[in-house]
Amino acid sequence: MSKTVSGFSKKTKEEKIDWLVAQYLDGNSTLKNTLKKYWNVDASLQNLHDDFIENTLTNYYLPFGIAPNFKINGSIYAIPMVIEESSVVAAASNAAKFWKDRGGFKAEVLSTQKNGQVHFNFYGKEEAIQSYFKFIKPTLIEDIATLQKNMQKRGGGLVDIKLKDSTQKLKGYYQIHCTFETLDAMGANFINSCLEQFAKTFEAQAQHFEAFKKSNEFPEVVMSILSNYVPDCLVKAEVSCKVNELANNGMDGTTFAENFVRSIEIAKVEPHRAVTHNKGIMNGIDAVILATGNDFRAVEAGVHAYASRDGHYTSLTHAKVESDTFTFWIEIPLALGTVGGLTTLHPLVKVALEILQKPSAKELMQLVAVAGLAQNFAAVRSLVTTGIQKGHMKMHLMNILNQLEATETEKKQAVTHFKKHTISHSDVVNYISTLRN
Numbered sequence: 001m002s003k004t005v006s007g008f009s010k011k012t013k014e015e016k017i018d019w020l021v022a023q024y025l026d027g028n029s030t031l032k033n034t035l036k037k038y039w040n041v042d043a044s045l046q047n048l049h050d051d052f053i054e055n056t057l058t059n060y061y062l063p064f065g066i067a068p069n070f071k072i073n074g075s076i077y078a079i080p081m082v083i084e085e086s087s088v089v090a091a092a093s094n095a096a097k098f099w100k101d102r103g104g105f106k107a108e109v110l111s112t113q114k115n116g117q118v119h120f121n122f123y124g125k126e127e128a129i130q131s132y133f134k135f136i137k138p139t140l141i142e143d144i145a146t147l148q149k150n151m152q153k154r155g156g157g158l159v160d161i162k163l164k165d166s167t168q169k170l171k172g173y174y175q176i177h178c179t180f181e182t183l184d185a186m187g188a189n190f191i192n193s194c195l196e197q198f199a200k201t202f203e204a205q206a207q208h209f210e211a212f213k214k215s216n217e218f219p220e221v222v223m224s225i226l227s228n229y230v231p232d233c234l235v236k237a238e239v240s241c242k243v244n245e246l247a248n249n250g251m252d253g254t255t256f257a258e259n260f261v262r263s264i265e266i267a268k269v270e271p272h273r274a275v276t277h278n279k280g281i282m283n284g285i286d287a288v289i290l291a292t293g294n295d296f297r298a299v300e301a302g303v304h305a306y307a308s309r310d311g312h313y314t315s316l317t318h319a320k321v322e323s324d325t326f327t328f329w330i331e332i333p334l335a336l337g338t339v340g341g342l343t344t345l346h347p348l349v350k351v352a353l354e355i356l357q358k359p360s361a362k363e364l365m366q367l368v369a370v371a372g373l374a375q376n377f378a379a380v381r382s383l384v385t386t387g388i389q390k391g392h393m394k395m396h397l398m399n400i401l402n403q404l405e406a407t408e409t410e411k412k413q414a415v416t417h418f419k420k421h422t423i424s425h426s427d428v429v430n431y432i433s434t435l436r437n
Helices: 013-024 031-035 043-048 088-100 126-142 149-152 186-206 209-213 252-271 271-291 296-307 347-355 359-384 388-403 406-419 425-436
Strands: 066-071 075-082 107-110 114-121 157-165 173-181 220-224 234-242 317-322 327-335
Touching: 013 031, 066 088, 066 126, 066 347, 066 359, 075 271, 075 347, 075 359, 088 271, 088 359, 107 209, 107 359, 114 186, 114 406, 126 157, 126 173, 126 186, 126 209, 126 425, 173 186, 173 252, 173 317, 234 347, 234 359, 234 388, 252 327, 271 327, 271 347, 296 327, 327 359, 388 425, 406 425
Parallel strands: none
Antiparallel strands: 066 075, 107 234, 114 173, 114 220, 157 173, 234 327, 317 327
């Protein structure tokens, strides 16, 4: 029987599941019931989720948690986090508590410009394309007047457009590089609409430009799209305290600071370490971005490009000791929004933004950067003191117990037992087997 299908998107959700179960799940009714079990009992809420994407079958749940006690720029926050990885929320909470008693986190937005490009080919003389761009630039701006009217009313809109000659990278390759301010909106649709209008005007008017007609060489647009690399949309977060306040797990403050700074230096020069180091930062950042309905994939791509901006993949965080003061900080590109998209559609996103006291996009940038810095501090602190596995496996214990379908009584006994014993998957299996025998 063929596993291809026509008109799948037009089927009801029930019909889609029936087809999937018949074609790919060997008619397994248990798997079918699992898919349906995650439907929301509130039909209107389920319909809302169904409309987020095409061919929805069910909902995929991730835990929505809170990391409390974050003191940021003098105010106390509880930061919502959506993530499945054990220990992330606990680590962020521990870091928040640690720094709350040492002045808290300081954060500031350094810049907020986003960008996009019209990519085009041109094989004629450079002076001809330069002359044309100078001529057409006012018209390009004029032609997006309607598109950016509302954005300009709020204080945003197009910042500038420039012609970039990239022919040294790729023969005949030029781009119109555009910068935008989108305020509290993520702005993807706005930016892409402007870019497509630029492309349309740029290509159409080129047909009448005399220099092009004489040489019979015309610019040809390849594509128009925003960029998720936003090095001019930067936020900084930092913490600092006296070295003697860093004493931890039997390690004096000076030794801790030296080991901590050294670990950051290693992540700066060794990509194998830097990737894992930065992944830990993104544990915190992605969790808050998901909770607030922002695009974690765009942020991930932009952040890792930023970590490689000097041609070498390196640490996103920095640390130093000067005059007996320890300072730990991050500068990171974050293009976020608090209006539009899922921020106004997903009920839990609305809750998350309420928990964060209805932040502006700039305020959300600061909160997210702090979450990343806190996560990194917690991870590096573990690495240079007790090791990463002690805390991680403690949190992972419950996952193992759930895999073994442990009862509530068995879970309580296991938690008590493993407070004094090393946790490994095999040790937990053996312990539960012993209990049951």
